[in-house]
Amino acid sequence: MANAMTAKTIEKSADSVMTDIKKRYSAGVLEYRQMGYWDANYAPKDTDTLCLFRITPQDGVDPIEAAAAVAGESSTATWTVVWTDRLTACDSYRAKAYKVEPVPNNPGQYFAWVAYDIILFEEGSIANMTASLIGNVFSFKPLKAARLEDIRIPVAYVKTFKGPPTGLIVERERLDKFGRPLLGATTKPKLGLSGRNYGRVVYEGLKGGLDFMKDDENINSQPFMHWRDRYLNVMDAVNKASAATGEVKGSYLNVTAGTVEDMYERAEFARELGSVVIMVDLVVGWSTIQSMSNWCRKNDMILHMHRAGHGTYTRQKNHGISFRVIAKWLRLAGVDHLHTGTAVGKLEGDPMTVQGYYNVCRDSYTRQDLPRGLFFDQDWADLRKVMPVASGGIHAGQMHLLLDLFGDDVVLQFGGGTIGHPAGIQAGAVANRVALEIMVKARNEGRDIRNEGPEILRRAAKTCSPLQQALDTWGEISFNYASTDTSDYAVAAAASN
Amino acid sequence: MMTNPVGRITQGQFSYLPALSDAEITLQIEYGLGKGYAWSVEYTDDPHPRNTYWEMFGLPMFDLKDAAGVMMELQNCRKAFPRHYIRLMAFDSTRGVESTVMSFIVNRPSGEPGFGLRRQEAPGRTIRYTVHSYATDRPETERNP
Numbered sequence: 001m002a003n004a005m006t007a008k009t010i011e012k013s014a015d016s017v018m019t020d021i022k023k024r025y026s027a028g029v030l031e032y033r034q035m036g037y038w039d040a041n042y043a044p045k046d047t048d049t050l051c052l053f054r055i056t057p058q059d060g061v062d063p064i065e066a067a068a069a070v071a072g073e074s075s076t077a078t079w080t081v082v083w084t085d086r087l088t089a090c091d092s093y094r095a096k097a098y099k100v101e102p103v104p105n106n107p108g109q110y111f112a113w114v115a116y117d118i119i120l121f122e123e124g125s126i127a128n129m130t131a132s133l134i135g136n137v138f139s140f141k142p143l144k145a146a147r148l149e150d151i152r153i154p155v156a157y158v159k160t161f162k163g164p165p166t167g168l169i170v171e172r173e174r175l176d177k178f179g180r181p182l183l184g185a186t187t188k189p190k191l192g193l194s195g196r197n198y199g200r201v202v203y204e205g206l207k208g209g210l211d212f213m214k215d216d217e218n219i220n221s222q223p224f225m226h227w228r229d230r231y232l233n234v235m236d237a238v239n240k241a242s243a244a245t246g247e248v249k250g251s252y253l254n255v256t257a258g259t260v261e262d263m264y265e266r267a268e269f270a271r272e273l274g275s276v277v278i279m280v281d282l283v284v285g286w287s288t289i290q291s292m293s294n295w296c297r298k299n300d301m302i303l304h305m306h307r308a309g310h311g312t313y314t315r316q317k318n319h320g321i322s323f324r325v326i327a328k329w330l331r332l333a334g335v336d337h338l339h340t341g342t343a344v345g346k347l348e349g350d351p352m353t354v355q356g357y358y359n360v361c362r363d364s365y366t367r368q369d370l371p372r373g374l375f376f377d378q379d380w381a382d383l384r385k386v387m388p389v390a391s392g393g394i395h396a397g398q399m400h401l402l403l404d405l406f407g408d409d410v411v412l413q414f415g416g417g418t419i420g421h422p423a424g425i426q427a428g429a430v431a432n433r434v435a436l437e438i439m440v441k442a443r444n445e446g447r448d449i450r451n452e453g454p455e456i457l458r459r460a461a462k463t464c465s466p467l468q469q470a471l472d473t474w475g476e477i478s479f480n481y482a483s484t485d486t487s488d489y490a491v492a493a494a495a496s497n
Numbered sequence: 498m499m500t501n502p503v504g505r506i507t508q509g510q511f512s513y514l515p516a517l518s519d520a521e522i523t524l525q526i527e528y529g530l531g532k533g534y535a536w537s538v539e540y541t542d543d544p545h546p547r548n549t550y551w552e553m554f555g556l557p558m559f560d561l562k563d564a565a566g567v568m569m570e571l572q573n574c575r576k577a578f579p580r581h582y583i584r585l586m587a588f589d590s591t592r593g594v595e596s597t598v599m600s601f602i603v604n605r606p607s608g609e610p611g612f613g614l615r616r617q618e619a620p621g622r623t624i625r626y627t628v629h630s631y632a633t634d635r636p637e638t639e640r641n642p
Contacts, residue, residue, distance in 0.1 A: 178510070245499075246499075246507060247508055434513045434514070441517075441525070445528070446528075
């Protein structure tokens with residue numbers, strides 16, 4: 001009932017675009033929709049960038065005017081009429097809000113679709129695109145809140161980016177690892193280990209059976225362990241483990257630092273030592289990410305992205321940016337690994353919403369899929385694929401769920417679930433690797449791992465005591481909390497199935 | 498005997514599990530055929546982690562849709578190279594993949610010589626590492642009498 005009334009309001013208010021040029025450019029303040037930022041009949045071009053915003057207008061603000069304001073403030077508008085517009089082909093630069101709909105089951109919230117002409121954005125610059133799309137508009141007073149839910153990036157603009165320097169296919173070729181998820185662990189404790197002690201953890205984990213170890217996001221170069229010391233010890237561990245197993249191994253060396261120059265210096269040293277991978281934190285910013293991506297491309301290096309800080313703007317549904325948008329920008333900017341959630345671990349993530357992020361990383365062509373939060377088709381134009389990383393509070397007892405949710409192309413990272421194993425780090429790694437291999441084998445044999453998984457694990461544990469100990473320690477641990485970021489269409493879709 | 502927890506080279510999808518029986522290998526082949534992959538048999542006596550190009554035991558079997566045919570090639574390879582490493586590899590020619598998508602070892606020498614790590618001290622505290630394959634200590638023609 002409430003929705004029907006709102007829809008009527010929207011229809012009624014959609015008729016006041018100002019066509020009289022004299023009135024349009026006389027000094028003063030106009031409504032945004034009068035200035036040309038709303039066009040209900042606009043047919044988006046294949047070369048337009050399309051954004052879907054979730055907006056919560058202040059009480060009394062008409063949703064169409066709010067949508068037009070979003071279009072205006074994220075493109076060319078200022079708060080008042082300026083005559084200098086008339087020196088330009090100003091209509092090209094105006095983003096066009098073209099559709100507004102109430103968000104299902106969320107009174108006061110509206111989805112607003114906005115189209116941006118390709119001339120608005122500098123080629124190959126996420127910094128430029130974000131300065132428009134998430135610049136002023138998120139502080140705009142007439143809105144209580146705004147969230148960029150999804151984005152369709154036109155092929156013409158996609159092709160101005162080089163994308164992942166390695167991509168998941170070539171990463172697998174370099175590592176000689178196929179047909180199964182990769183295994184990793186974050187070295188713990190996060191803080192306080194000396195370089196020598198740190199390398200011990202890396203060696204034990206890799207020799208035990210992991211493919212990767214990982215610096216944590218806040219391991220840079222603190223007093224307890226300077227970066228050179230860490231790199232030297234870690235690379236000794238990596239090479240020793242590689243010789244002990246006959247496998248290519250790696251450890252993400254975090255090159256995040258106070259300045260970009262420092263980051264290059266650290267990356268160069270990682271390369272000299274023969275590391276296959278370096279890492280940066282999302283907090284370094286878009287331009288730095290793109291620079292490091294270029295560096296990795298020149299130096300045959302895998303670039304691991306830790307999404308440190310994203311929860312400050314991605315988690316709440318009413319305000320900020322959805323992680324699916326961040327994931328799209330990061331694929332363009334060019335990272336090889338991206339933390340995208342676990343669905344079953346300790347950190348935020350509704351399973352279908354998280355699967356949507358995985359699709360964005362790995363698809364050649366992403367289809368609209370509302371229950372997974374994907375509002376647009378997205379043609380990736382052969383851009384390389386990002387390897388998603390599932391990390392945070394997962395353990396061997398969940399292997400069947402993780403494989404069922406995410407498939408083979410993912411790095412599963414068991415930090416506590418490896419290092420906290422009662423029989424030691426190598427035993428923890430063995431437990432994870434055995435659980436992984438037995439589950440891949442069972443799936444390929446046609447078993448229903450989602451339901452038979454626990455039994456498959458129990459059976460394998462009978463001849464593998466490290467796995468038995470892991471299941472005894474963590475088998476019952478789960479993090480069942482309601483997610484804050486879920487699809488507004490999930491319920492309806494489930495009902496219609 | 499190598500010193501890692503499973504005592505052998507751990508390349509491939511299933512090195513941490515007991516060696517797959519021929520019936521289990523057949524199921525994996527069928528899984529790959531169901532996905533449209535092409536199987537290939539490769540062998541080597543030098544499984545160095547960076548030795549990408551094992552010898553091909555014939556071309557990839559692009560048109561073979563029956564697991565029994567792949568198994569026959571594997572048996573032929575085992576007969577010809579009983580003390581070599583043999584792996585089965587599946588290729589996916591889908592645009593955007595066009596690479597290996599499965600790989601697992603199906604034959605090993607009874608004793609796996611493993612690798613040594615050679616260190617060369619370099620300026621600063623830097624060390625240059627070389628992983629050395631013990632299997633290659635003898636000339637190629639004398640390794641597998």
